[in-house]
Amino acid sequence: MNQIRHNGKNIPLSAASLIVENRAFHFGDGFFESIRVVNGRIVFFQNHYQRILDTCKALRIDIPPELTPDSLEEEINLLVSTNEIAQGGRVRLTIFRKSTGYYLPQSNQMDYVIEAYPIEDNFFKLNEQGCTVDIYPDVRKDVNMFSMYKTLNCSLYIMASMYANERGIDDSLIQNNRGTIIEGTSTNLFLVSNGVLYTPSLDEGCIAGTMRMNIINIALENEIKVYECSLNPQNLLVADEIFLSNAIKGIEWISSYRTKRYFNDMSKELTRFLNKFVAETEG
Template sequence: MINFNGTLLPQDNTELTQNRGLLYGDAVFETLKISNGKILFLEDHYFRLMAAMRVIRMDIPMNFTMEFLEEQVLSVVKEQNILASARARITVYRNDGGFYLPTTNTISYLIHAAPLENATYVFQNSVYEVDLFKDFYIAKQLLSSIKTTNRLVNITGSIFASENGLDNCLLLNDTKNVVEALQGNLFMLVGSKLTTPPLTEGCLNGIMRKQIFQLAKKIDGLEVVEEVISPFDLQKADELFLTNVIQGIRPITQYRKKKFTTQISEQLNGKLNELIANV
């Protein structure tokens, strides 16, 4: 028998006793935005998921094609009648067996979805204040660049932000450089130079990060680079903004006593909506 919140249940309830995603964080995931019946940036999501599965030595089933996963996701969204605008998540976890050493590398997957208010990316320039989260650090390693279900730094950072009246926090790596935000990649504008940390610093290989990097390169007079960002650099910035596939671009308006403009982030948001309109 097992005790689940005070209720005795049969030992053969494997979803509780043997789910490796629950027990060991042995799982990876993708969060997707569906707009007007289409999964945005599907190919990028698919290849990032496949790369993550390979990194942690999961077997990839023969039927796990991009078309198959698209069909599986849209079937959930369609069943809920939220094809116009939705957020979906695919979680892939290693099947039961073993302790730290698994007895199989085969996988199972879970897909769920919820409605979103907007099919496009709505630009928000309301007050959005951040600070550094320094209780825990991100390791400069390959595992940090993929989306595993071990998000304790993000969870404790989110609690810290809530307790301190912040909208978000910026995360540091183990060499004390700025890596990303709690739920998105970071871009910093100084003059005509737009910078985002390289993946070697431990930041997530973000899908929206890639799109914004490419769109920014098309703006005349704007230099776009991957470079290390130190906490001291933040005080010199003209703009700071975050990117993720659900929100798109979220400008930061204040870091400590420093306030920022939002012109480039607003321009990029317009270009982003033009891009998805042509998908």
């Protein structure tokens, strides 16, 4: 029977219940982390823990002193083992404010839930068939101090995903309130032109993805130039290649944007570098 962990205790998934006063349910007062499992162990945890610290600081949620990096990593891996995930898997860690009150919370204590599920692929695998994308036109993402964090307010991404589904494409690209293209519905965005990587800067309002950071670092280590900059629709039309990234899928290549078609040479190379790095340092 699949288990979850709530504040350090195992609970059967089928027996888990929601307290109606839960602030994540009432107000979306919290955030989440998606963490990849390879060979039955979570990877890139230090990157994720740093983002947890940064997000808790931004949202003013207090991390209990006993929840150290080592203890949280051990707890997540314990759940992975309990759920018999010996190869590839995905973990979702949801953190929210444990408090009563309305918009003004009565405390900043932290509550958390960990889920772990197996997935088909152990290491990162590039999609065989490229994805089709278009720009989501209805709502643009505001650029503010919360833009880079994975908060529980996901309405924009939900509506953009529905837009893509209704039009028979794989994903939507999100624009910020300045009109530049910043990300997919659950991914960061990269363009390739003349062997150089381009990706929106965090100042543009994209999520500060852990995989985004790892891809930038791995590219630089392999002497691939990377520029963080503003990207507009015209940049999509002249790019040689486009790919998306997140912590679970790794790299996902785009085959078409409207009438434009793309290659996937850099996507293949970076996926190979990524798996090599994981095998040598994390696996």
